[in-house]
Amino acid sequence: DQQVKQNSPSLSVQEGRISILNCDYTNSMFDYFLWYKKYPAEGPTFLISISSIKDKNEDGRFTVFLNKSAKHLSLHIVPSQPGDSAVYFCAASAGAGKSTFGDGTTLTVKP
Amino acid sequence: DTAVSQTPKYLVTQMGNDKSIKCEQNLGHDTMYWYKQDSKKFLKIMFSYNNKELIINETVPNRFSPKSPDKAHLNLHINSLELGDSAVYFCASSQDPSGRPPYNEQFFGPGTRLTVL
Structure with missing residues (x-):
């Protein structure tokens, strides 16, 4: 039972354009959502998060949108840079430190 | 200066x-946490310890035994290794286990790639 899904395994975007990464979840108990970024041969690093009481959180070039009714969140990166090329994981938490991760989307930003 | 090694x-x-x-x-x-990333790239939590005590124990074979000698260390011992244990194992830590902001950000180690032949 995959509670967090990232349906696009890969995404390719031109430098300077917007990257939109999507994530869907099924568990209505999730109340906190995080995005992690992972480079090859490294562990994931935290990027941005959002609480279920909000529908948008922005941090520089990164914005996360949450649509609770659709159980959908998205990460927007604008403008995209080649250094953003990485695997992006969304994660959802229902408390007690247990985060459920999606299977990742590989973003490639072309110069 | 490596945060999680x-x-x-x-x-x-x-x-x-x-x-x-x-x-x-x-x-x-x-x-502290242990995650397994299998060939399908899913990151699945295995165990979590808070102050040396086990707080999360997912459905993991008994062959896997975590040990936390102190707050700063969480080791993973695996007995009778099987082919299906081949994966990348990530250790992570967070400030507290509540899962509530701002403490639910986890810091990950670089991973250990285990290959069982």
């Missing part, structure tokens, strides 16, 4: 062997 980075071993992976964090965090 794991050793070894690569581990190649035969079926049936027993092996350990070590994890240390110097962030002063109370909570």
Whole structure:
């Protein structure tokens, strides 16, 4: 039972354009959502998060949108840079430190 | 200065062997985790310890036994290794286990790639 899904395994975007990464979840108990970024041969690093009481959180070039009714969140990166090329994981938490991760989307930003 | 470190980075071993992976964090965090990333790239939580006590124990074979000698260390011992244990294992830590902001951000180690032949 995959509670967090990232349906696009890969995404390719031109430098300077917007990257939109999507994530869907099924568990209505999730109340906190995080995005992690992972480079090859490294562990994931935290990027941005959002609480279920909000529908948008922005941090520089990164914005996360949450649509609770659709159980959908998205990460927007604008403008995209080649250094953003990485695997992006969304994660959802229902408390007690247990985060459920999606299977990742590989973003490639072309110069 | 590495925040969460794991050793070894690569581990190649035969079926049936027993092996350990070590994890240390110097962030002063109370909570540590072990995740398994399989060939399908899913990151699945295995265990979580808070102040040396087990708080999350997912459906993991008994062959996997975590040990936390102190708050800064969480080691993973695996008995009778099987082919299906081949994966990348990530250690992580967080400030507390509540899962509530701002403490639910986890800091990950670089991973240990385990290959069972």
